[in-house]
Amino acid sequence: MDITIHSTFLPHNDPDVSLAFYRDILGFEVRNDVGYNGMRWITVGPVGQPGTSIVLYPPGATPGITEDEKRTIAEMMAKGTFAMLLLATKDLESTFDRLQSSDAEIVQEPTDQPYGVRDCGVRDPAGNMIRIQQQR
Numbered sequence: 001m002d003i004t005i006h007s008t009f010l011p012h013n014d015p016d017v018s019l020a021f022y023r024d025i026l027g028f029e030v031r032n033d034v035g036y037n038g039m040r041w042i043t044v045g046p047v048g049q050p051g052t053s054i055v056l057y058p059p060g061a062t063p064g065i066t067e068d069e070k071r072t073i074a075e076m077m078a079k080g081t082f083a084m085l086l087l088a089t090k091d092l093e094s095t096f097d098r099l100q101s102s103d104a105e106i107v108q109e110p111t112d113q114p115y116g117v118r119d120c121g122v123r124d125p126a127g128n129m130i131r132i133q134q135q136r
């Protein structure tokens with residue numbers, strides 16, 4: 001089989017703030033920005049990697065979701081326990097410095113982990129946990 005990761009979905013609760021984070025702080029390019037019924041789906045991805053994208057979506061638009069489920073998702077997003085993304089960089093220290101100089105919520109400074117990677121943790125504006133690992 002020849003399977004690749006094409007895209008993944010991360011929830012947002014404010015499309016403009018999320019767009020600014022992924023575009024202006026992480027340096028991702030905007031690939032699509034679609035509005036429908038007052039909601040927005042924004043596709044972003046790393047420059048030079050056109051085959052890999054993140055779709056920032058309004059979680060309340062999920063078909064069949066109940067009001068109780070919407071509340072639970074909102075609570076989990078606020079705690080940073082609903083979604084996670086792992087990214088990699090060749091220079092963790094400068095990436096972290098850029099994140100720290102922005103208004104990104106720092107969760108963990110660059111750390112050598114016992115499982116063999118060096119990484120840091122931040123949360124995006126919607127509360128999604130983002131771990132950024134040093135490439136080897």
